Amino acid sequence: MQYDAVVLAGGESSGELRKIAPYDNEALIIIGKYPMIYYIYHALRQSALVDRIVVSGPVDSLRSLLPRDDRLYFVPGGENAVASFKQAADFLKEQGIGENLLILPADIPFITAEAIDDFIGRSQETEAEFYYSITRREVNEEKFPGVKRTYVKLQDGVFTGGNLFILRSQAIDRVLDLACQLVQRRKNPIAMGKLFGLGLVFKYLFGRLSIAMVEKRFQEMMGIRGRAIISPYAEVGVDVDKPSDLELAHRYLSDVRF
Numbered sequence: 001m002q003y004d005a006v007v008l009a010g011g012e013s014s015g016e017l018r019k020i021a022p023y024d025n026e027a028l029i030i031i032g033k034y035p036m037i038y039y040i041y042h043a044l045r046q047s048a049l050v051d052r053i054v055v056s057g058p059v060d061s062l063r064s065l066l067p068r069d070d071r072l073y074f075v076p077g078g079e080n081a082v083a084s085f086k087q088a089a090d091f092l093k094e095q096g097i098g099e100n101l102l103i104l105p106a107d108i109p110f111i112t113a114e115a116i117d118d119f120i121g122r123s124q125e126t127e128a129e130f131y132y133s134i135t136r137r138e139v140n141e142e143k144f145p146g147v148k149r150t151y152v153k154l155q156d157g158v159f160t161g162g163n164l165f166i167l168r169s170q171a172i173d174r175v176l177d178l179a180c181q182l183v184q185r186r187k188n189p190i191a192m193g194k195l196f197g198l199g200l201v202f203k204y205l206f207g208r209l210s211i212a213m214v215e216k217r218f219q220e221m222m223g224i225r226g227r228a229i230i231s232p233y234a235e236v237g238v239d240v241d242k243p244s245d246l247e248l249a250h251r252y253l254s255d256v257r258f
Contacts, residue, residue: 002051003120003166004098005044009037009057009106010077010084016243025058026240027106028065032254035065036240039109041072042258046113049120050102054091056084057106081105082176089172101172103165107239109249111163115233119164128225129171130218133162134211135237136230143234144252148244155210162229162236171224178222 009027023029027037037055044050053069055062057077066072075091078084085103092098102120104111123131137151137158149160167175200217203209211228218226231237240249 001049001100001124002098003049003100003102004052004054004092005050005102005104006085006088006092007037007040007044007053007055007057007104007106008077008081008084008088009055009062010081017241017246025061027057028061029240029246031109031240031246031249032256034256034258036109036249037062037065037106038258039253039256040104040106040111041066043111043113043116045069047116047120049117051098052092052095054088055106056088086176089176099169101167101169103167105163105239107241108163108235109240109253110235110238112233112235115231115235116164118233119162119229119231119236120166122229122231123166123227126227128227129168130175130222130224130226131166131229132226133164133229133231133236134159135162135232135234139232140234140237144238144248147234147238147248148242149237153207155208159230160237162231163239164229164231164236171222174222174224 009025017026017029027035029036031039041053044053052071052073054073054075055066056075059074059076063074073091075087078087089101092101102116119133137149137160140147140149140160151158151160197217200209200213203213215226215228238245238248240246
C-alpha cells in the first residue's frame with residue numbers, strides 16, 4: 001500500500017529561533033550540512049511506502065533546495081498549518097488523490113524512514129480514518145537526554161504528541177472542518193473545552209483520562225474513527241521550535257552526510 005506525503009513547510013520561525021538562525025521559514029534553517037527540509041525529504045524518499053511528496057510552503061526557496069524528483073511537487077503555503085494542508089490536498093485532488101495521506105511538518109529533522117515505516121505499519125493493524133502519533137516520555141528522554149517537551153499524563157502513561165499523521169482521503173473535508181475550529185479557538189481554553197466537552201477536560205484534570213476516551217470523543221465529534229499510535233521512535237516526538245531544540249539538532253546531526 002502506497003502513501004502520498006504532505007509536508008507542511010509554511011511555518012515562520014519563532015522570534016527566539018530567528019535570534020540564532022536568521023531565516024523567516026523554519027524549513028530553511030541550516031542544520032549541519034543541510035537545510036532542515038532536506039532531512040524530512042530524505043527520510044520520505046528512503047521509505048518504500050511513500051510515493052508522491054507534496055511540499056506546502058515558499059515554493060521558489062524550497063524548490064531550489066531539494067533535488068529534481070518526478071514525484072516531488074510544491075504548492076504555496078497558507079496562513080497556518082490547516083490552510084497549508086488544504087493547499088496540498090486540493091492539488092492532490094486535481095492530480096488524482098490516493099487513498100492514504102501521510103502528513104508531517106517540516107521541523108522534524110530527526111525523522112527517519114524506519115520511524116515512518118513503523119508508524120505506517122502500526123496504523124495498518126487497526127481500522128480508522130485518522131491516525132495520530134504519540135511517544136512516551138521515557139522513550140524521548142532515553143534517546144535525547146534533557147530534551148524539553150510538553151507532556152500529558154494519561155491513565156496509559158505520560159505522552160507527548162508526535163509529528164506523523166495519516167488521513168484517509170475520504171475523511172479530509174470532515175477533518176479540515178474540525179481543524180479550522182481548533183485554530184480559531186486555540187487561545188481560548190473555555191471555547192476549546194466546549195468543543196471537546198467539559199467532561200473530558202475534568203477527567204484529564206483528575207487523572208482519569210485515557211487514550212480510549214479521547215478516541216471515543218473524537219469519533220463522536222467527527223463521525224470518523226481516530227486512533228493514537230504509540231511510536232517507539234523518539235524521532236517522531238521531537239521537533240525544532242525553540243533554541244534548545246536547534247542546539248540539540250546541531251549536536252546530533254552535524255556529522256550526517258546523505
